[in-house]
Amino acid sequence: MVQKNEVCSKLYFLTKGIVKYWLINQNKEEVIYNFRQENMSLTAYSFYNHNIAMFNVECLEVCKVISIPFEALVYVTQNFRNGPILRSLLAEAHVLELVNLLTDKDTKSIIERYNNIDNQFPGIHQRISQNTLANYLGVSQEHLSRLKKARIDKNQ
Numbered sequence: 001m002v003q004k005n006e007v008c009s010k011l012y013f014l015t016k017g018i019v020k021y022w023l024i025n026q027n028k029e030e031v032i033y034n035f036r037q038e039n040m041s042l043t044a045y046s047f048y049n050h051n052i053a054m055f056n057v058e059c060l061e062v063c064k065v066i067s068i069p070f071e072a073l074v075y076v077t078q079n080f081r082n083g084p085i086l087r088s089l090l091a092e093a094h095v096l097e098l099v100n101l102l103t104d105k106d107t108k109s110i111i112e113r114y115n116n117i118d119n120q121f122p123g124i125h126q127r128i129s130q131n132t133l134a135n136y137l138g139v140s141q142e143h144l145s146r147l148k149k150a151r152i153d154k155n156q
Helices: 069-079 083-107 110-120 128-139 141-155
Strands: 010-017 019-023 031-038 041-044 056-059 062-069
Touching: 010 110, 031 041, 031 083, 031 128, 041 083, 062 069, 062 110, 069 083, 083 110, 110 128, 110 141
Parallel strands: none
Antiparallel strands: 010 041, 010 062, 019 031, 019 056
């Protein structure tokens, strides 16, 4: 959908499926930063400023999207009374989400982030691989298994 080092020219609304935002870090390892699923918008910040994208956006299952070309958003912004407000709200929501994402990674424990993922992305455990979830959390698959077991033991 979106490739790192390319300009994102469309705003997408995901109507079916799940995607991951990822990149390859300096150690040549894949790092997953976020997921998006149904009824969420997805785009690279480069859509708004026309700089190159910093992340790849990849479908993890069959996806259906509604895409809006940048030119259409410009037209709405210039020709509709509430167009500028719409564009500002979309950009603001994207920036706030990124700030929250980065803050969570630095201030919440792995177990808090693991527990919160259910609220953020209902049903995600049945839709992505354990390797993908472990990568997102920044832990090994073995550590993720221990987290899951501890959670089950706690709920029994």
